[in-house]
Amino acid sequence: MTKPDYLFEVSWEVCNKVGGIHTVIASKALTLQKTLKDNYILIGPGIWQDIEGNAEFEEDNNLLLQWKQKARSEGLDFKIGRWKIPGKPIAILVNFSSFFEKKDKIFAEFWEKFRLDSISGGWDYIEPVIFGYASGKVIESYYRFFISSKDTILSQFHEWMTGSGILYLKERVPQIATAFTTHATVLGRAIAGNNLPLYSELNKLDANTLAKQFNIQAKQSLEKIAANEADVFTTVSELTNNECKQFLEKPVDVITPNGFEKNLLPDDKTWLTQRIIGRKKLKTITQAIINQPIPEDALFINISGRYEFKNKGIDLFIEALNRIEATTRTIVAFILVPAGHAGPRLEILERIHYENFDNPITSCYLTHYLFNKDTDPIIQRLFQSGLNNGTNQNIKVIFSPVYLNGEDGIINISYYNLLPAFDLTIYPSYYEPWGYTPLESIAFKIPTITTSLAGFSHWVKSLRDIENNS
Template identity: 45%
Template sequence: MSKTLNPEYIFETSWEVCNMVGGIYTVLSTRAATLQQSHPDKLIFIGPDVWLDKPNPLFEEIPDLYKDWKEFTDAEYGLKIRIGRWDIPGKPIAVLVNFLPLMAQKNEIYGRVWELVGVNSIAAYGDYDESSMFGYSTGMIIESYYRFFKLTSDNQVVAHFNEWMTTFGAFYIQNGVPEIATLFTTHATSIGRSIAGNHKPLYDYLAEYNGDQMSYELNMVSKHSTEKVAAHTVDCFTTVSEITGIECEQLLDKKPDVITPNGFEDDFVPQGKNFAQKRKEARETLRKVTETLLGYELSSDALLISTAGRYEYKNKGIDTFLESLKILSEKELTKEIVAFIMVPGHIKGSRLDLISSLQHPEIKLDSTNRFTTHELYDYYNDNVMSAIHWFHFNNQASQRVKIVFVPSYLNGADGVFNKSYYDLLIGMDLTVFPSYYEPWGYTPLESVAFAVPTITTDLSGFGQWVSHNPQPIKNGVGVIHRSDYNGYLVATQIAEMIFDFAAYDETEIKKVRKRASVIAEKALWKHFIHFYDNAYHIALTNRNKRLSIG
């Protein structure tokens, strides 16, 4: 039996290092503590210095840390980097790079990468340029470290690149420092997300799609090209779920070498009496804002439910959730339902009239807008607002189902709630994430981590991990079968699950919350990190084959 190869140094790069954008931030930031424990200060994250001269709240710069290497990188590679620690559990070393000077050389770099691996950058547009130059700079930084500290092929070094935005770093390493083993993880294929986002049936016709052909049809040629080439050329290619693995095999013509499911750490979940206090505070805040917005008091047993995530109206199932609320409103409900839609939209800022009423309860809100907590730039063309009006919701006291649209990032300083998303999530009774396109799905996982039962679909990686078969909400996680064409049936089943949950007594609710917590415990990184150990082993084994080592 061959010996398991373990890395001595791990470099990992992503656009979301010290840059909270989406789910990849959660993947990396929660996994860091586990890796830092096994590779203390030989785990180095590399991210974009998007804050430049402004202080980054997620990054603590340490001027004396690797000062000589920093000067070497500037002198030999012409890159300005900041070195410090990522302000997350484990406090791993983080390097932030100002990649913008490379923009002047982008055509030369594109030509070089075309000659090396055949990536087609001619059709590039939008964020492709910045992403590619950032990726290329990460390769330069890793090489700089390797040369400065005089590492050799005797050192087991891996460089891990996340998403297509970093692939140019992998190409740089493959050419400049082939002694380093490369890994590439796609958290969602760019072409698969585009097919789904353009309202084309992804799943029923997946076997008929050609990724290259679809990239031309959907104007995704360059992003698809760099992602596909990376998948085929790195030493180990991974993705986060079985469902996305099938997508990769069809659209990228490459089966992942290993599936690396996303775990999390529960150190951000309050414990004991603190949990009960945080939940009480969250519910008080949610009720206060809602009652101020609506202009009347909610019943004491009102059920608080929510959905959240990126504002991808179809892919995240926001459309299906809203339709389920309409179906639910036509049932004989015994409780009021308040549904919070927490997805960042295009806003001017918090509503000043709402803030005024919150601060001075005697000043009643004088507005026809009883739905949004923040001011949208364009109410008329907003998908959520359009659906609210289409389904004739009015948030009157006589309607049993109320909708509160929170179109702001919940970072603790939104002006209305002034609590983080987690500090509000803990107060929910139930969450719903009926995703159509969701390679993993952190939002339902975060929900059960806070003992909040959740409803999701078997088109999400998390939903499939919980159960390959549909299951009821009483299990802690309700899983609904979803396909390309059964949206109304999914909405109906969501409404039925919420209706059933609303009828549970306190004893049954406690049991369901406990079952949700048990599922969350199974997804801790200590149970999932071995998938990454396997990926590192595969990468190092293939590196050794390339170099004819061993």
């Protein structure tokens, strides 16, 4: 296989963790950077008003300085630096706000040339489309400044949110090869999230009707056009490929299962140290929240991922906890799902340092102050289920609504460093085109439970089938 001389990778999750795509890119960056050196360049959104507040990005004002000055004269605004992950690849964070005033003209051109239907698109459509457009202009500028006709350049765009960049390059710089990778489909996520049958009825579903029903015509239109206009169309599993055939009228060219960089894994000694430190932390936090002692042999389990209550199986996780029959062993279930919050709960910080089990606390689950607590689906379901962390219950539930980056104010351990502390992970997803969380769990030697509706489980099954037939 011929490798490109230059590779651009564009995603809303470059230096900006939202979900699994952040892991997809970050976990392969080390290998790609070793292969392509600084010809591997990542592009993400410059949505941080104070760039110093982005803990993942380290700006380098001298990097690609002459080109940056040239690009600035062309009306482009961005920061260049390094993504602080293994490999430290070049990252460009694009400030695309100046293009909003031109959005009507941009959308009109996309309609005339590609029939992209943006009429019904709200802000959650407009913002990423303008980002993708600006990213395309940045790549074009770099190409014209640095690259000769003998060089090959590939730009990979992740998800519909960057698809406009493909359309821009197709029109302005068609000699730049484009790849479009979808990690889920817009319609698939919407159907599953609305508790409707997806896989059993897939061949009967009409994309246009459903897109209108869910008011996602603009997103669906961009995803479909990007898939058909890109030089290469890929996805992460056969499950999602089936959705692409039905909803986008385009099967993928290549299925690219997600992987995990083995160099990110701790050695045995480090793993054991992380487990000891992590379990002590989990126990301390649990005791501080419920004001009750937790035995040393407690079973620590977790569910983690994006806050999609139905799609990620959070509803089933809570229901399963409620169905567990009387057990003499204490089970502490951590729900590690980021949500809007206002920082660490001060009373928890106090109780961490001053334990007092004389006054047990019930119906308390949170490590951080949660926005809209009274209407939060997880909190509501816990109340409804009767899982109240009472002294007479051996099932305890802790909800931490933060990204575990090691600086959240309560746990203060990154997700990968905390994972070895658990005894079991559970990811009962209904909609999971791949499923990085069970893969990560296994990679860190923690048993996991997932579902047959996850792309990862299908991949594991295919390996077993190959082994049985060999």
